[in-house]
Amino acid sequence: MRNFSWRSILCGIAAVFALFTAPLLLLQFSASPAAAADYDVGSIHISQPWARATPKGADDGAGYMTIANKGATPDRVNCVSDDASSQCMIHSMTMEGGIMRMRPVKGGLEIKPGQTVTLNPGSYHIMFLDLKRPLVQGQTVKVTLKFDHAGTVDVECAIAAIGAPAPGTAAGGGTMMMQGPSGAMSGPGGTMSGPGGGTQMGK
Numbered sequence: 211m212r213n214f215s216w217r218s219i220l221c222g223i224a225a226v227f228a229l230f231t232a233p234l235l236l237l238q239f240s241a242s243p244a245a246a247a248d249y250d251v252g253s254i255h256i257s258q259p260w261a262r263a264t265p266k267g268a269d270d271g272a273g274y275m276t277i278a279n280k281g282a283t284p285d286r287v288n289c290v291s292d293d294a295s296s297q298c299m300i301h302s303m304t305m306e307g308g309i310m311r312m313r314p315v316k317g318g319l320e321i322k323p324g325q326t327v328t329l330n331p332g333s334y335h336i337m338f339l340d341l342k343r344p345l346v347q348g349q350t351v352k353v354t355l356k357f358d359h360a361g362t363v364d365v366e367c368a369i370a371a372i373g374a375p376a377p378g379t380a381a382g383g384g385t386m387m388m389q390g391p392s393g394a395m396s397g398p399g400g401t402m403s404g405p406g407g408g409t410q411m412g413k
């Protein structure tokens with residue numbers, strides 16, 4: 211009889227374990243909005259394209275991604291168009307006298323041979339100007355990028371939560387930052403603070 215009781219305890223543990231992990235796994239799968247795809251065009255590799263959801267009434271939005279130049283010649287990238295706004299462009303962001311300023315990267319963002327440039331909040335970003343529709347978490351925004359050498363590529367950016375510091379933090383539930391309706395107007399990537407600040411996202 212001893213054997214039996216041990217077995218039933220083990221079974222009980224297994225059942226409880228399954229009960230708790232199964233929903234967790236489900237949650238993880240359903241939480242990831244659209245699978246982030248990688249893109250290759252010429253010797254350019256683009257990974258983890260994403261965008262931030264925009265608060266109601268926002269005029270502009272921002273998108274981010276990692277761009278690597280695996281070739282031997284420097285390349286420059288510009289944003290041609292996107293399916294959510296009237297105009298898109300690549301912006302840089304710099305701190306000037308305590309104020310974050312962003313301005314268009316003239317002539318396109320350069321990616322040197324062997325270099326990997328990460329566009330992320332508080333740094334380079336793709337600016338979606340004059341939104342025709344809000345960027346909704348869980349949906350995607352399609353961006354057409356043009357490289358001087360590598361050519362043109364369409365990239366689908368998965369839309370993460372409003373104010374998300376990184377793509378993975380979309381709907382995980384853990385650290386979702388909900389900004390107030392008015393407070394969120396301070397611009398995409400503009401109010402970056404905390405640990406994410408100047409970090410580079412390694413692979």
Ligand SMILES: [Cu+2]
Binds near residue numbers: 312313335336
């Ligand atoms: Cu901008």
